Amino acid sequence: MGKEFELKYAATPEIQQVLLAELGDCARIAMETTYYDTPGRELSARHITLRRRYENGVSVCTLKAPLGKNSRREWETEAATIEEGLPALCKLSNWQELAEITAQGLMPLCGARFTRHAATVALPDCTVEIAVDAGVLTAGEKEVPLCEIEVELKSGSEDAAVYFAGVLAAKYGLRREPKSKFRRAMDLVE
Numbered sequence: 001m002g003k004e005f006e007l008k009y010a011a012t013p014e015i016q017q018v019l020l021a022e023l024g025d026c027a028r029i030a031m032e033t034t035y036y037d038t039p040g041r042e043l044s045a046r047h048i049t050l051r052r053r054y055e056n057g058v059s060v061c062t063l064k065a066p067l068g069k070n071s072r073r074e075w076e077t078e079a080a081t082i083e084e085g086l087p088a089l090c091k092l093s094n095w096q097e098l099a100e101i102t103a104q105g106l107m108p109l110c111g112a113r114f115t116r117h118a119a120t121v122a123l124p125d126c127t128v129e130i131a132v133d134a135g136v137l138t139a140g141e142k143e144v145p146l147c148e149i150e151v152e153l154k155s156g157s158e159d160a161a162v163y164f165a166g167v168l169a170a171k172y173g174l175r176r177e178p179k180s181k182f183r184r185a186m187d188l189v190e
Helices: 014-022 082-093 098-104 156-170 181-189
Strands: 002-010 027-037 051-056 059-067 071-077 107-122 126-139 142-156
Touching: 002 156, 014 107, 014 126, 014 142, 014 156, 051 082, 051 098, 051 107, 051 126, 059 098, 059 142, 071 082, 107 142, 126 181, 142 156, 142 181
Parallel strands: none
Antiparallel strands: 002 071, 002 142, 027 051, 027 107, 051 059, 059 071, 107 126, 126 142
């Protein structure tokens, strides 16, 4: 099982630019995400996220499930379409019910288009990735700006990552963003 532990913060483009200048050399990743659910929204009812994301042109399918505060279970596989990725996600997650739930078909609900600048930071008790995301969240013809900073734990102590994220938030005047990209894009749908 993969585990994702991250903290999200709303930012302004100006704050993002200051942080990027301080981080220096960052990986640049163009991302285009589509989130899926069944016509009856069975996945959303279970707080499950299913997406296909192009990351610099590579198609990656992801399944996320709740785990606890600031963390989720996460499984990923490269696949050209979400339908092609489903068997691997069922196997990786060991959740065979996923195949039954999605047998009625999937439909795109919403998405996001953004550029991520990412840097890995090694700290005394953990290693984190700082991701600076700028773009839009989408649902049909609707779009809203996306401007956030994420601190994602890659290894080590969750407490150390939380402490670091708090110091970063205080330094740049960042406000916690409690909703995921998916949830904010779904707000456009609903």
